[in-house]
Amino acid sequence: MRKPRKKSIEIRNFILDNIANHPRDITLLTSNQFNISRPAVLRHIQKLIDEGAIVAHGKTRDRRYELKLLVDEAFTFSLSTDVEEDKVWRHLVRPMLKGIPGNVMSICEYGMSEMINNVIDHSEGTEAEIHVEQAAASVAFLVIDNGIGIFKKIQRDLHLGEPRQAILELSKGKLTTDPNRHTGEGIFFASRMFDSFVVYSEGLFFSPRDTGVDRLPDSGSEEGGTTVSMGISTLSSRTLQEVFDLYTSDNFEYTFSKTDVPVALATFGDENLVSRSQARRLLARFHEFKEVSLDFSDVATIGQAFSDEIFRVFSRNNPDIKITAVNTNEQIERMIRRVKSRPQ
Missing domain, CATH: 3.30.750 (Transcription Regulator spoIIAA)
Structure with a gap:
């Protein structure tokens, strides 16, 4: 079988990387980006459909495309005293993920380990739920707990005026309610590593970018608990060290x-x-x-x-x-x- 040319790979990666935000106009967007005809773009799209990377819905004028989910799994675990974040990642989450580049996998491991650790050590909850979605060019996670709620806990432990003030403090980094055991860096760095990152609790949310909020499930978040949503393109060239270096002394x-x-x-x-x-x-x-x-x-x-x-x-x-x-x-x-x- 003849390998696709470098230009074809570039075009298909562009489609995969942008289709989630442009389900109805991805053909026009790609045509303008690469100065190629609409039929040429449609041939690339059909190839991706044949390969099982994307799916099409609707007829010609109303057609929309979306990434086909390769993984769509969820599980719940008890926040008992012997649960450890590295074991949850290694035994339950990591085996679900296939064909993800090393740099992106490292970011996923960092983000998930930090968020699971936060749930274990800080949520004051009894159980947590994790959702994992992987498509041809993206991977996304939800980490949900039934605890006190992150903003309410920060407000209580740091004696802040109201929960909204906790969002401001969280955005700065180095914020922890347990300085003897934690540095307060996990959420800050994870929020800069992922393409989308949202922490949602009791009607309030924190995100360095106002994206992805509409994708959060209800999951009782108005009544308590915390939901963290993280997503990243598997085509991303970002690395852990690159993000750390942005916020490190010279x-x-x-x-x-x-x-x-x-x-x-x-x-x-x-x-x-x-x-x-x-x-x-x-x-x-x-x-x-x-x-x-x-x-x-x-x-x-x-x-x-x-x-x-x-x-x-x-x-x-x-x-x-x-x-x-x-x-x-x-x-x-x-x-x-x-x-x-x-x-x-």
Whole structure:
């Protein structure tokens, strides 16, 4: 049998990698991406159908495509005192996964081991449920427990004002309710390794990207417990070390010293970011890092007091901590420049 040419492999990988988000217009998307005709794209799609990688639904004008699930399994286990995350991974999850590249498998192992360990050590639940889905170009997991709920537990143990504040703290990294046994790095790094990562509990969710929330099952999440959803393309070139290096010092200390924080998480409801108290809430635990990148995506405006507290007062009192602002609009940039220009 003749091997497919490099260009054909590239086209088919593109289809597999994008079909989930473009089930109805994948033909047009691929045609535009590679400057090839629609019939040429359809031949590649038919080949993938014949190979059992994707399935088609509907007639010509209403046709949509989706990845065919190669694995669709779920199991429940008791959170007894002798359950261990590495054994759950090695004996129950890993054997389900087939043909996954080493770099992606390492990410899956890291993410699943960390999430299962969190359930065992922190959930205060009695049982957990794991769902595993693998398609031709993706793998996804759900880890569900019936415990107290992650945001409620963080709020309780760290004496925070409300559960939403736990989401902000979780996004920064190095957050743990048991510092003697845990570093608080698992969720932070896993959320940056996977293409989609969502933690959902009692109507609240944390995600470094607002994707995948509509895929979460009900599973009693409104009543308690926690659901973690993780997904990654099996075509991804990302590695564990690559993600670790993004948040590690450049001075051979190899410590988790950099973080990025979505500033929008500092808002509750429809409030604007105008006060010093809001800024101090955002700045909490920044002293644990050497570099902090503030992501102003979805933030339309900030007030003078909020900006001054971060970019003048905090920066003056903590000169060894580098704070940068990204994804800012013109108003936010002006306000930051204004407070920085004031005498220290």
